[in-house]
Amino acid sequence: MARSNNYITKKTLVFLILIFNLNSLLPQIPGDFPMVTNDDLPGARFYQPRIFNGTSLFGYIDGGAELYLEYGFSMVTVTEIDYMGGKYKTEIYRMNGPEEAFGIFSVSKFRCAGMPPVSDFTCQTKYQLQICKGPYYISIINRTGTRNDSIASLKIGEAIAGKIKDEQINLSFWMPGVPISELKQNCILARGKLGIVNGSPDLEDFFSGASNFTAVIVSGSKKLVAIRFDSGESLEKFLVMHNLKTDTPQSGIRLKKTGDVLLNIEMEN
Amino acid sequence: MKRNLIGRRKFFKTLGAGSAVIAANPFIAAAPAKIQEQAKPATNISETSKYPRKPYSMPGKYPGKVVVVKNERSVVDDVPVEEVAYLMLSRSMLELTGQKRLDKAWRLFVSPGEKIGLKVNPVAGKLLSTSHAVVKSVVKQLTECGIDRKDIIIWDRRDMELKDTGFVSENYPGITIKGTEMQDEKGSFTDENGILYGERNIDREWYYWADVDGEYDAETMPYMVNGGKFSYFGRIVTKEIDKIINIPILKNAGGSITNAMKNLAFGSISNTGRLHAQLWNETCAEVCAFPPIRDKVVLNISDGLRGCFNGGPGANPQFICNYNSLLVATDPVALDRIGYDIIAAKRIAEGLQKTPVPESLTFLKMAADLGLGVYEKDKIDLKEIEMS
Numbered sequence: 001m002a003r004s005n006n007y008i009t010k011k012t013l014v015f016l017i018l019i020f021n022l023n024s025l026l027p028q029i030p031g032d033f034p035m036v037t038n039d040d041l042p043g044a045r046f047y048q049p050r051i052f053n054g055t056s057l058f059g060y061i062d063g064g065a066e067l068y069l070e071y072g073f074s075m076v077t078v079t080e081i082d083y084m085g086g087k088y089k090t091e092i093y094r095m096n097g098p099e100e101a102f103g104i105f106s107v108s109k110f111r112c113a114g115m116p117p118v119s120d121f122t123c124q125t126k127y128q129l130q131i132c133k134g135p136y137y138i139s140i141i142n143r144t145g146t147r148n149d150s151i152a153s154l155k156i157g158e159a160i161a162g163k164i165k166d167e168q169i170n171l172s173f174w175m176p177g178v179p180i181s182e183l184k185q186n187c188i189l190a191r192g193k194l195g196i197v198n199g200s201p202d203l204e205d206f207f208s209g210a211s212n213f214t215a216v217i218v219s220g221s222k223k224l225v226a227i228r229f230d231s232g233e234s235l236e237k238f239l240v241m242h243n244l245k246t247d248t249p250q251s252g253i254r255l256k257k258t259g260d261v262l263l264n265i266e267m268e269n
Numbered sequence: 270m271k272r273n274l275i276g277r278r279k280f281f282k283t284l285g286a287g288s289a290v291i292a293a294n295p296f297i298a299a300a301p302a303k304i305q306e307q308a309k310p311a312t313n314i315s316e317t318s319k320y321p322r323k324p325y326s327m328p329g330k331y332p333g334k335v336v337v338v339k340n341e342r343s344v345v346d347d348v349p350v351e352e353v354a355y356l357m358l359s360r361s362m363l364e365l366t367g368q369k370r371l372d373k374a375w376r377l378f379v380s381p382g383e384k385i386g387l388k389v390n391p392v393a394g395k396l397l398s399t400s401h402a403v404v405k406s407v408v409k410q411l412t413e414c415g416i417d418r419k420d421i422i423i424w425d426r427r428d429m430e431l432k433d434t435g436f437v438s439e440n441y442p443g444i445t446i447k448g449t450e451m452q453d454e455k456g457s458f459t460d461e462n463g464i465l466y467g468e469r470n471i472d473r474e475w476y477y478w479a480d481v482d483g484e485y486d487a488e489t490m491p492y493m494v495n496g497g498k499f500s501y502f503g504r505i506v507t508k509e510i511d512k513i514i515n516i517p518i519l520k521n522a523g524g525s526i527t528n529a530m531k532n533l534a535f536g537s538i539s540n541t542g543r544l545h546a547q548l549w550n551e552t553c554a555e556v557c558a559f560p561p562i563r564d565k566v567v568l569n570i571s572d573g574l575r576g577c578f579n580g581g582p583g584a585n586p587q588f589i590c591n592y593n594s595l596l597v598a599t600d601p602v603a604l605d606r607i608g609y610d611i612i613a614a615k616r617i618a619e620g621l622q623k624t625p626v627p628e629s630l631t632f633l634k635m636a637a638d639l640g641l642g643v644y645e646k647d648k649i650d651l652k653e654i655e656m657s
Contacts, residue, residue: 055485058542059427059492062392063522063535064583066545089394108580110587127586141396141586145347197524198579201622204524 028053029077034092034136034163041159047080070192071103072096074135084152086142092160093137098169099214103189105132107199108139118157120168121184129153134166174216174226182220190215210238225265232260239263310480310547314639317558322640327563329599330377333643333650335607336364336597337573340656344591349402349574354595357656358406358570361597364652375414378567378599379512385416386510386565387423390517390532391434397584398434399518403572403595407514408444418443424505426450426536427492449503449539450492458491467494471501471539472508477556483543494539501539506561513562515569515601519576519592521612525549525629527582528608529569529601530636533557554635557601563641569604571596578615590615593657602633602642603649609633610646 028051029035038044050060053075057065060078074094081088095101105121109130112123121132126145131138140156142149171183188199191214196207200217203225207215212230217223229235235257239246246257254266338357343350359371368374379385387407389399404423412418421444423436428448431437436446449470452458459465476499483496495501506513517532534556535541544552557563573594580588592611598604613625630644637644 053486053488055542056488056492058489061583062541063527063531063545063549064393064581065542067523108585110579110585125587127589139585194523201524201616201626204626 033075033077033094034160035077035079036156036159036163040162041081041083041156043083044156045082047082049077049079052076052078067107067194067198068093068095068104070194072100072191081156083156084148086144086146086149086152088149088153088156089139089141090156090160091139091141093139095135095137097135098167099189100191101135101137102132102169102171103191103195103199103214104137105130106188107190107195108137115184116154118154118161122157124150124153129157131157131161132168133161133164134168136160136164136166171216175218175224178218178224183218186220187216187218190217206242209241210234213238223267225267227263227265229261229263235261235263309551312480312548312551312555313476313478314551314555314558317555317560317563317639320560320564323564325564325567325599327557327566327600327640328602328642329567331365331599333600333603333648334365334598334652335600335603335649336361336652336654337607337611338364338595338597338654338656339593341593342657343402343574343593343595347575347591349400349572351402351405354400354402354574355406355409357595358403358410358597360654360656361570361595362410364654365597365599371410372414375410378514379411379414379416381415381417381420383416383420383511384509385411385421386505386513387421388513388515388517388532388536389423389425389431389436390527390536391425391430391436392427393518393520393582393584394430395434396586397518397520397575397577397581397589399516399572400574401435401440402574403570404436404516405441407516407570408441419445421445422447422505422510424448424503424510426503428452447505449505450494452491465491465494467491467539470504471495472504472506473499473501475502475507475559475561476500477502477538477552477559479544479548479551481543481547483540485542489542493542496540496543500541500544500556502537502559502561503539506537506565510565513566515566517569517571519571519573519594519596519608519611520581521578521588521616522582524626525632526605526609526612528571528605529598530554530557530605530632533562533566533601537562550632550635553632554639554641557636557641558639566601567599569596569598569601571604571608573608573611576612578612578619579621600642602636602644604642606630606633606644606646606649607651 052060057068072095074096076091076093079090109123114124115122116124119131119133123130127142129140138160140153142153190196190199196204212234214228216226246255252268256264338361340353340357343353362374366374366377391398423446425431426449428451431446431448450467471494478499485493485496515529515533517528520527530553534553538556573592573596576592577588578590596604616622633644643649
């Protein structure tokens with residue numbers, strides 16, 4: 001009996017080392033990456049994460065990788081977690097910065113059932129909790145869509161978000177004067193053609209032919225569009241393409257150029 | 270030039286075209302500026318004309334004919350129901366072929382002794398893979414018409430994704446399940462000599478060449494098998510199967526769709542990462558014009574029980590929906606044309622777009638020009654059946 005107990009103890013120890021000591025098993029995950037462990041979620045079982053860096057994202061989501069790469073992608077960890085009686089898939093995407101992370105978050109969310117205060121940018125739906133914090137976009141997917149799943153997802157999300165200390169995107173820089181509550185609900189950040197196609201397809205043709213831009217779009221009673229180009233030349237090309245003039249009042253549209261590369265447009269809906 | 274002019278018009282429609290505000294808008298009052306289109310990289314598509322077509326080469330026995338069977342009971346609690354899928358498939362096959370007996374309908378496409386490849390799509394994982402309800406129904410009907418289970422191969426590019434999504438021998442006893450890109454039991458992509466297993470599984474005699482270089486780091490290479498300007502067809506397609514039954518899942522992909530054509534094209538060749546950005550339309554159409562695909566695909570069965578209307582080809586749960594539909598055709602171009610309408614209607618209903626976008630159909634127009642099927646909606650013989 002004593003031997004059996006010893007055996008179980010050793011076996012359990014090996015299991016615990018194998019399953020929970022993620023950092024020792026997976027040195028390719030940077031130390032500052034917000035991985036959660038049993039210390040953060042007692043009783044959880046973590047399966048070995050899969051890691052995809054740079055263009056190896058094609059190996060995870062194939063053509064879907066293009067969107068992330070267009071925004072600026074660094075790495076993702078994909079981990080299955082058994083917790084509170086349910087099964088969850090967490091994806092933690094580290095993008096190149098807070099802007100890129102918010103961009104992916106903004107074009108991936110849809111009709112949030114709730115926006116729990118896990119972070120400034122959180123969207124909960126029946127089967128998914130999405131969080132943007134600092135340079136990270138986090139997706140937690142459950143299988144059954146129950147209340148228990150929602151609660152467990154929130155606990156996992158809080159544990160991950162709690163480890164992120166990076167600064168958030170400053171949307172007020174893009175949209176000065178627009179209430180932050182409106183920005184949180186109705187704002188998308190699109191980068192490149194795929195960003196527009198996924199986030200604001202009604203503007204696809206407007207941006208057709210434009211390149212090297214990042215656009216923040218707020219759809220309310222009016223459509224507010226702030227576009228940052230990579231150069232003054234790209235901005236001027238865009239203005240010429242649409243025959244827009246920054247110094248002449250134009251009906252139905254207000255235009256303001258800030259510095260060399262930023263254009264703010266207000267359109268009637 | 271024309272493309273951009275139309276595009277700008279459409280943009281103003283979305284802002285409420287017709288109103289006085291927009292009518293006076295300087296955007297449209299002014300002459301449109303010229304936007305230079307990027308020249309497309311060359312490909313080896315012209316080589317396909319060297320290979321004579323066979324009697325049943327794509328678009329197959331029934332060009333332009335598409336059967337769509339709907340059944341609201343096909344998905345219960347977001348899980349596809351195999352028994353209902355079986356009935357939908359039976360009805361589709363009889364309608365497509367005009368046969369009265371199901372085994373006779375199937376025997377128009379397959380014969381005992383032939384190796385039959387079922388090309389599924391597991392790329393988006395468990396949430397949005399070709400459903401087991403549909404694949405098991407296909408397997409069952411194949412065996413009922415006399416095909417031996419040992420002659421059926423379920424395949425895709427990535428062996429690991431097949432496993433992840435439940436395409437394993439426990440679920441499909443007696444059936445071969447394999448992918449081109451693979452890992453061993455230890456998780457390694459390479460053998461004892463450091464050679465990618467995927468290299469054994471490509472056929473260097475058959476390739477899609479395009480003047481775009483695939484340059485990958487060491488971590489990406491296992492998913493691409495090779496870099497450079499050549500994308501090789503998998504040996505599964507060129508050597509191991511006689512017929513292909515294509516079983517995609519109905520999804521959007523960016524501004525277009527991923528269904529029959531994309532499942533075949535991107536699922537059959539290596540070194541695809543280089544093709545997404547510049548040659549997505551060309552790849553979807555042109556790869557299917559090469560004999561290993563063109564002359565082997567006998568049926569396309571699109572799993573539209575569940576699907577997605579945005580965020581594809583990945584799986585974002587909030588964009589996954591129940592289309593409750595099965596689409597069946599020998600002609601993948603016509604099938605995708607109808608599939609596009611289903612997705613576009615859903616996107617419009619969900620407020621994601623206001624009208625269908627003709628540019629989304631570019632790859633189908635290209636495929637039609639290559640003689641792979643019927644693209645014009647008014648030339649498609651669409652049979653819609655409501656079972657529930």
